[in-house]
Amino acid sequence: MKILIMGYSGSGKSTLAGYLGKKYGIPVLHLDHVFWLPGWKARPREEMGKMVARFMEEHDSWVIDGNYTKTEYERRLQEADRIVILMFNRFFCLYRVWKRYRKYKGRTRRDMGRGCTEKLDREFVWWVLWEGRTRERRRESERVRRQYKGKVMVVRNQKELNRIYRKGGCKTRRAVSK
Secondary structure (H helix, E strand, O other), X not given: OEEEEEEOOOOOHHHHHHHHHHHHOOOEEEHHHHHEEOOOEEOOHHHHHHHHHHHHHHOOOEEEEOOOOOOOHHHHHHHOOXXXXXXXXXXXXXHHHHHHHHHHEXXXXXXXXXXXXXXXXXXXXXXXHOHHHOHHHHHHHHHHHHHOHHHEEEEOOHHHHXXXXXXXOOOOOOOOOO
């Protein structure tokens, strides 16, 4: 099984990816881990692409979480058996980001690049509330939902996400809205 998890910052992509990886016994790749170098420096795009491609080639099954549309994006979409898109309300995402910050302040999460301690600054808040939700991003999400209709699962709120956890995975579409 190959599962791609996309969505807004703070919507729970990494947590869901970890859960599904453990549930199905398959490797997980967090794209934030690939993208960020120590000190919140971006990794060169070409190097990122090679890392993601290598991961996909080495594993018959996987969970990949993150958007990063310039990193093996179309390949990830095409190869995925299930695409989960987390489309939570911006203020709920900000609340979750704030909770995550309080939990990990001064430390680096497992799903983040080494040496990237948890932070909550004005730039990231702006990203969560506005910049990460541009019209172009919404159009891209709509394109993915249309083009990959048979394998897309859209999760719009915590209640729908809880159904995935309660049902033990994301093999069926009935658990969430379209």
